[in-house]
Amino acid sequence: MNSNFLDGHYRILKVLSDGEKGKTYLVQDVNVSDNQFIVKQLCPPSSNPQTLTILHRLFARKTATLKQLGQKHDKIQKLIAYFEENEEFYIVQEFIPGNLFADEIIQGQPLSEDQVITLLSEVLEILVILHSYGVIHRDIQPANIIRRESDKKLVLVNFGTVNEAMTNTVDNLEYMPIEQVNGNLKYNSDIYALGMVAIAAMRGLPTKEISNLRSQKNNLTGEIIWRDKNLKFNSKLVKIINKMVRFDYRQRYQYATEVLDDLKKLKNVETHQQKQHDKKLLLVLMGVAGCITLSVGTWFLQSPKPVNNAEKKLYQDGLNKYDAGNYEGAIEDFNQAIELDPRNALAYNRRGNAYYRLGDYEQAQADSSQAILLNPQDANAYYDRGFAFSELGKYKEAIADYNQAIKLNSQNVYAYYGRGLARAELKDNKGAIGDFNKAIALKPQYTEAYLQRGILHRRLRQRLGAIEDFDRIIKINPSDAKAYYQRGLTQFINNQKYAALKDYTDAIKINPKYIEAYLNRGDVYSDLGNKIEATEDYNTILQIDPKFIAAYIHRAIHRFSFGDYQGAIEDYTAALKLDPNNVVAYNNRGNAYLELGNKKAANQDYSRAIAINGNNALAYYNRGVIRTKQKNKSGAIADFQKAAKLFQQQGEQDSYQDAQREIAILQNNSAPAKNTRPKSGKIEKN
Template identity: 35%
Template sequence: MIGKLLDRRYRIVKFLGSGSFGHTYLAIDTRRPGNPQCVIKHILPKQKEPKAIIAARRRFLREAQILEKLGKHDQIPMLLAYFESKQEFCLVEEFIPGHSLDSELVPGQPLSEDEVICLLQEVLEILVFVHGQQVIHRDVTPKNLIRRASDAKLVLIDFGAVKEITGEWSEGQSTRTIATGTPAYMPLEQFRGHPQFNSDIYALGAIAIQALTGVTAKELPKLKKSGGTPWRARAQVSQQLADIIDKMVHDDYTQRYQSAKEVLEDLRKIIATSEESQPPPTILYFPQTPPQLPGLGLQYWWYSELADSLLRRLAWIGVATVVSGGLFLAFQNQTYIKARELAERGARRALAGDHLGAIDDYTQALILSPNNAELYNNRGKARYALNDADGAVEDYSRAIQINPNNADAYENRCIAKQLLQRFEEALSDCTRTIQLQPERFTAYKNRCSVYFQLGAMERALADCSRAIELNPNDAGAYANRGMVLNTLKREREALADLTRALELMPKNAEFYKQRGTVYFRLGDYQNAIADFSQALQLNPNDAGAWSNRGSARYNLGQFQEAIADFTRALALVPDSEATYYNRGKALAHLGDKSRAKTDFQKAAQLCLDKGLTVCYNNSQFEIQKLQ
């Protein structure tokens, strides 16, 4: 067959496989520009008698009509053509570039629960559409799920064994059929020739067990024994998901889920619970008016940082609320499909750092789904990442208006309002988050930040301590409490907390910088320099770390090295009055009065521009000393 031209148009280029009804080939369409690839399913009637051929032709035309309807779905190959030649039948289908799910299920390497939930949800949504067309696939297997290269979506292929349930079918009874499929994924009723709609659900449940346990297809039957669930012992899985899967693969189809829609509804409950417990974006460092370090008046900063834990969950989980009545209506609603695609792309762009692109996608999705709180929440996070705190607050407020119990939106708004220095309002939002979810450790950590900025150090300390009680392995909570303790002049305790933070997160430049400031206050300049140097190895563009190390070197009398560090800091932040002041002090110690005077003058001007009277007077005093 290789090289043969079918229907004077389709040239066979590769044999792909064979099934119970014939062979499958890769072909090129010689009549279309660029000769695009397609898949040819060559159906060979087993009998050549006239009556058998007539029956085969009737079945072929019926299956072609079914495939034509199914191909309207974005995640099912499109039927391009069908024809008969010499009493043999051919289906021409869209070729899907990509790889099979089978290649992702590596023996001994189980997938995570979140990955399996996403897999189940995506395939179930396809099955809702398929079953809605009164079609049973009968061979849902990893090899028949293709991860499309263009967008990484799963595509369900190989409907060669489909059987349309006609008027001959009645409730609880289907016409006996040939037992086709892949044994490891087939339920008993399918072996007996009586496939049900939920036979496909059984197959998908078996795939989920394979994915969670990391076993091979041959090992699957051993893990599915009547009266027991031995597969659970080999999987890291919650009881909720395990219960769903066990119901999917129940031997008795009457005790199994009766529709893909029912499975989706139970999955949505797990997703909703996961969203409530997922740590929201947090502030690891307190944005504040920089304090003065002893000795030189050196400034240091505590930065705010938005974690991306929520962005890593694909936004379409939230977009599911677009369709009233549940996900099972999704593929009858093109608006929902488009909104979901936009939300997914927005999430991917945000993770890649393309926050402007993410905002554009979320905005378009909101046009299609204007009452979706999660879309507003995600767009707010993208705006915050671009330092558009006002825009972020606007989006979080809209999310709260839609869902007044949205703890994520309250906490995110608390974070954004801190950036706007609206601390009393931020305090209210963080407190509301805690009221909604009293065990949410990130809310205590963020309220600790607000109290710090309001000067309520003991309350800040209490909240950071509560965050650590709720999650003793959160590095950010230890770092925050360390800086509160440092402000309270409890430096030794602060060192212990910051050291613990570094044990939990050893590659965090900010933690090294903060511990360096504590050593500085203790007069341990060598250790301070070591920590600032480590911070700079991890982040050489941190102006605060350059300036801080310069200050420590100044206090050790290393004036040339201090000047070099201050100069690097000014190259990164050229309007820092404190760094000009500090470099001026070092230059003055070396007797370079001219350059020292220039730096003090620059510092004085910056202080004046910023309304910093004490800073201006100190700079003027140093200038007078040089006269």
């Protein structure tokens, strides 16, 4: 790739920023015109193929939505294109000549009240559009608002919705509400951020001063104390901003339209008072003001009959597309339904379900939260948000939502099931078993509940109970491949290898692309010494998915077991090309190098594994073996001591004793008894 070009045709004019998460460039598209664009590089958090596949899907969908929005609304920065190159993601954005709003906030020079109201009104109108499409900006701050040179209008840029999908982190905490920092994103998180921008403008505070301001809170309420007594602002405007920046999102404005309503009322009152003073036509003006107030109160919230009918049709079309598995199409319909009625709780709920199906759990959580705010008695919305929280790893929050769903509807079988999954993740095994039992009692044919209860029984070493659960599933549905697979895992743990082989084979017959079943059957064949059959299973996996790292590693372990050390090295190397930070591959490749007598390469691999994960006991142990062979006594003792400590912490008693034995031999400076010192390092399976 030519270093001066991106995607072959974007010529780099200037590097605008260079940070840990990627670079931002000013470019020219040589194929189209001399127009300039902004290209942002977004570095994914992992090079793991499975992770990249998920990120690719999220990236494509989020950028497609932003592209659509930019084309429809000229106060939203246009997204021109997006592409992937060398496992990195890029977005091409409109270059907007103008000034950053951050440059308009000068320390100690507050903006006027009218300027602040204009700021709020213009940005809120953009947020109405964004939120109706299910887009949360996530990073509203003065540096992401541009006053366009051509018409002096404010434009929103640098949407965090794509950045956070790639990095799963947040920056610029000065303007973010606590729920967003904690990963519990809401639509009114944007409203909070805009309120903080307004405060900065009203006080003349640059970004670096906002952090100090946030620390000035009321000890009783937790609210920010921001108002300067020397500054004279309309008390009603102050009240609006206070409500925008409430610490508790439930006490904040829920919609951009609500803030706009109050701002319009404020402006109307001011206009009303001015006319009273000038013309003194009180009765007439009261009538006019009443009409204005009525129109403002119904702004954006009421629609004539034809629009309501259109909204209902869009909602139904969205449901039909969802049922047909067209989740992207469903989201588009729900977007339009919400744009017509931003208080349509069902549309938010269903759109959240579609986001969940697409793997966008953060957006699913935000939509479910909005549905709950609109209808706190909707048990399904709590249940849906619980599953989104679980996928985000927020199991305590998920359990709280499942509790509420059960409180509202004690017969909600799926809420018990979801709570059981979350409790299992938190190691509340008794509670999880109880929830799966309740789900099964409510729905005796609920195979998923049997499956999860069986897996939990196996984890608790209640293997007969686990097999009974898997048997029950197979009786209910003889074509459930997962039940055969899970029973096979349990049989293998019970040392019933031939029974496990049969179960894995049955799972594969039902689902010929069941990669995990091939992987485990290959391992059983390898344990039984069936060299050809094991190799065939690993090869089949790689035909189905050439980027499935575990298949390379397991095939390498299999090759190592019968002395094909060079073949093992090739497989570990292939795994490391897919995931350069795979500790297992480095550790085990070191063992293969050691068997071939290449101590230097082995030592490098063990050291690399330790550099990636300083708590990898096997890598320390294996490097201790190398250092012993290299007569590096002090280094070997240090490695075995570190390994012993880690093995003990991890409950690996046999390995702990092995390491202690090696230390004793080295410290006593005596020759080891025959066959006590390992010829090679310990193998690690992922």
